[in-house]
Amino acid sequence: VSDDEQQGGLKAAVHYTVGCMCRELGEEHRREFSRQTVAAIAETAFRECDIFAKDLEAFARHAKRSTVSAEDVKLLARRSAALYKHIQNKSEELAREQRDSRKRKSRDTEEESRE
Amino acid sequence: MLSLQQDSTTPPDVAQQVSANFDVEFQNKSHLISLHFIQLCVTVSGDATLLMREMLKIFVKEAALRSLRQAEAEDCNQVEIEHFEKILPQLLLDF
Numbered sequence: 001v002s003d004d005e006q007q008g009g010l011k012a013a014v015h016y017t018v019g020c021m022c023r024e025l026g027e028e029h030r031r032e033f034s035r036q037t038v039a040a041i042a043e044t045a046f047r048e049c050d051i052f053a054k055d056l057e058a059f060a061r062h063a064k065r066s067t068v069s070a071e072d073v074k075l076l077a078r079r080s081a082a083l084y085k086h087i088q089n090k091s092e093e094l095a096r097e098q099r100d101s102r103k104r105k106s107r108d109t110e111e112e113s114r115e
Numbered sequence: 116m117l118s119l120q121q122d123s124t125t126p127p128d129v130a131q132q133v134s135a136n137f138d139v140e141f142q143n144k145s146h147l148i149s150l151h152f153i154q155l156c157v158t159v160s161g162d163a164t165l166l167m168r169e170m171l172k173i174f175v176k177e178a179a180l181r182s183l184r185q186a187e188a189e190d191c192n193q194v195e196i197e198h199f200e201k202i203l204p205q206l207l208l209d210f
Binding site: 017018021022025026029031032033034036037040041044045048049052056057060061066067068069070072073074076077079080083086087090091094095098 | 157158159160162163165166167169170171172173174175176178179180182183186187191192193194195196198199200203206207209210
């Protein structure tokens with residue numbers, strides 16, 4: 001699959017998802033989004049993603065890492081206090097979930113070995 | 116949700132509502148992010164991908180809600196591109 005094809009597919013996926021979210025929000029507020037608006041929001045989100053990715057890459061590189069970590073994403077959200085807090089909470093939540101699932105897994109293996 | 120805009124009175128649970136569609140798209144999302152990397156020697160951890168998904172979801176939701184509010188202020192039944200155009204500069208400054 002060529003890069004252009006892949007990009008087209010991803011753009012379509014973003015467009016579809018934005019369309020669904022807009023419809024949902026529109027129903028809540030009893031308003032309708034025009035197709036043009038949905039397309040514009042999708043295009044903006046796609047380009048914003050481009051900016052995000054370049055920033056993330058630069059952050060990871062600056063920290064002399066080759067993997068983008070959760071810390072980099074937190075740094076990306078630094079400009080707005082509310083967003084930063086939200087992302088921080090989300091990140092902690094994820095870390096907790098992972099710890100729990102790891103505990104569960106180790107408990108399972110312990111029980112298995114006992115059996 | 117987030118009080119990015121002071122006058123936005125978004126219900127607090129909006130951010131928590133996970134639309135199933137985004138989960139479908141989630142598989143694509145890591146491609147989406149890595150696609151934009153200038154050099155592909157950088158990889159993305161699983162956590163970072165999930166957080167990025169959240170970020171993009173908030174971005175789209177903010178865009179849609181602010182446009183909605185603009186349409187409401189102008190007493191229009193349909194959210195037109197003009198409404199989105201009006202909120203776009205502040206939206207881009209906030210992210």
